[in-house]
Structures are given as C-alpha cells and as structure tokens.
Amino acid sequence: MFFKTLNIIHVFLVLGLAALGAASFFFGVGFVNQFSMSGDVYIYIIPTLALLGYFTSNYIFRKQLSTIDRKESLQSKQAKYQSAVILKYAFIEGPALFAFMQFMNQGYTLYFTIGACLTIYLASLKPSKSKVVEELQLNNKEQEELK
Template sequence: MSAKIRTLKIIHIAICAGILLVYLFIGNISLEILDFPSIGSSSSVYLFIPVAAFALGNILFNQQLKQVDRTLPLEDNFGTYQTASIIRWAILEGAAFLILFLAPQFTLFGLFIIIYVIFLRPTEDKMKTDLQYLD
C-alpha cells in the first residue's frame, strides 16, 4: 500500500510544484499582491472562481468516493481514491491558473488555492478517513 500512496504523493507534489513554478515565473509575486484591489461588479466574478473550485472539487471528490465498495480491502479501492483526488486537484489547479491569467490583480486568491492544494497532501490515514474505513 505504501508504494501506491507514494505514487499519489509524487503526483500531488508534481501538481503543487507546477502551480508554484508558474506562479513564480509568470505571476508577479511581490508584496503588492497583499494590497487588495477594489472590487467592482465586473471583478466580482473572479472572486467566485476559488469558491466555485472549492465547492465543485469537493462535490466531485465525494461523488467519486460514493463508488467505493467498503466490503473490499482498502488497497482495492485505491484506484477510485486516486481518481477522486486527481479530479479535485485538477479543478483547483485550473482555478488557480484562471485567476493568474484572467485576473492577475487577484493573485492572492490563487495563492490561497495553492496553499489549500498543498494541505490536501495524501496519506494513508487520510485515505482511510475519506473512504470511511475503520481500523
């Protein structure tokens, strides 16, 4: 099982590193991003992107996990968990890229998404919790 989790961790690290590198090289990261821009009716759509990505990612993650057969061993349900995790990370990654390219003044929200993706690091305990397996 640890080899499968290690593979998922490598995928997670690659996604996180990719987002961070794009933000470092393309995004203009400085202390100026902490100055929150004024929000008008046209820019309020960009504030909705992180919220929608968070909600959609979690909804699709939970829908994938409903396909799990809890009578099978944990290892047999790993593929479903891996797919669900990658779907959630991809949605969040896409939202971070949308913010960076469409509304660079809201880069701070993209950084919040990146921090959230980093905290979604896969572990065996987290997998057991998400799949509702009891030890």
C-alpha cells in the same frame, strides 16, 4: 506504490502552481495600485471560479467516495480513490491557474491573492495513509495490506 504516485502527483501540481505564481509575480506587469472595476469582467469571474472550484471539488470528491463499495478489493478502492483525489486537485488547480494568468496580464493583487490561497489550500491536501484509511473506512486487514 499507491502513496508514492499520489504524492508525486500532488507535489508536481503544487510546484507547478507555485512556479506559475512566481513567474507571474516576477515577469508579469507588476502590482497595479490603481484598481478600477469598470470594464473588468474578471473581477467577478475569478472569485466565482475559485468558490465554485472549492465547493465543487469537495462535493464531487465526497460523491465519488460514497460510490466506493466497502466489499470491493483494496486495489479497486485505491484506484477509485486516486481518481477522486486527482479530480479534486483539478478543480482547485484550474481556477488558480486562471487567477495567476490574469494577474500576469493585468496585475490586480486580488487575482494573485486568490491564486496563492488556492495554491496553499492545494498544498494542505497532501495525501497521507491516515487520510486514506479514514476516508475509505478501511478495515484492519486492509490497513495492514496498505502498509
């Protein structure tokens, strides 16, 4: 049930971003050929948010994993791992949503590219049993329980 829940959350987050990206592509103002940086503060905000989201997600994820005691029960470890993974996904999803929304409004290709790259990165974070075993450093007994 643990992996099923993680996979469902992951799939819906990725599909949601992909749907928003497609909607912004087809129903937005279109790609703008004439790019002007004057008066557009989002040209600085969106890349900064994307970088902050990426680095913050990894930092907080590692920090939360380090607080998990190896002597805790498997269910407790799974619950903490699940909350850490969801928080990691949220820090990636937020800037991607913002980038797609700004692309829909302004049409700058950079915004769409950043949103698409963050979506692809989020898709690459698909949870798996081997990742959980490695990241939680589960012993043999816990690995058997997990299966």
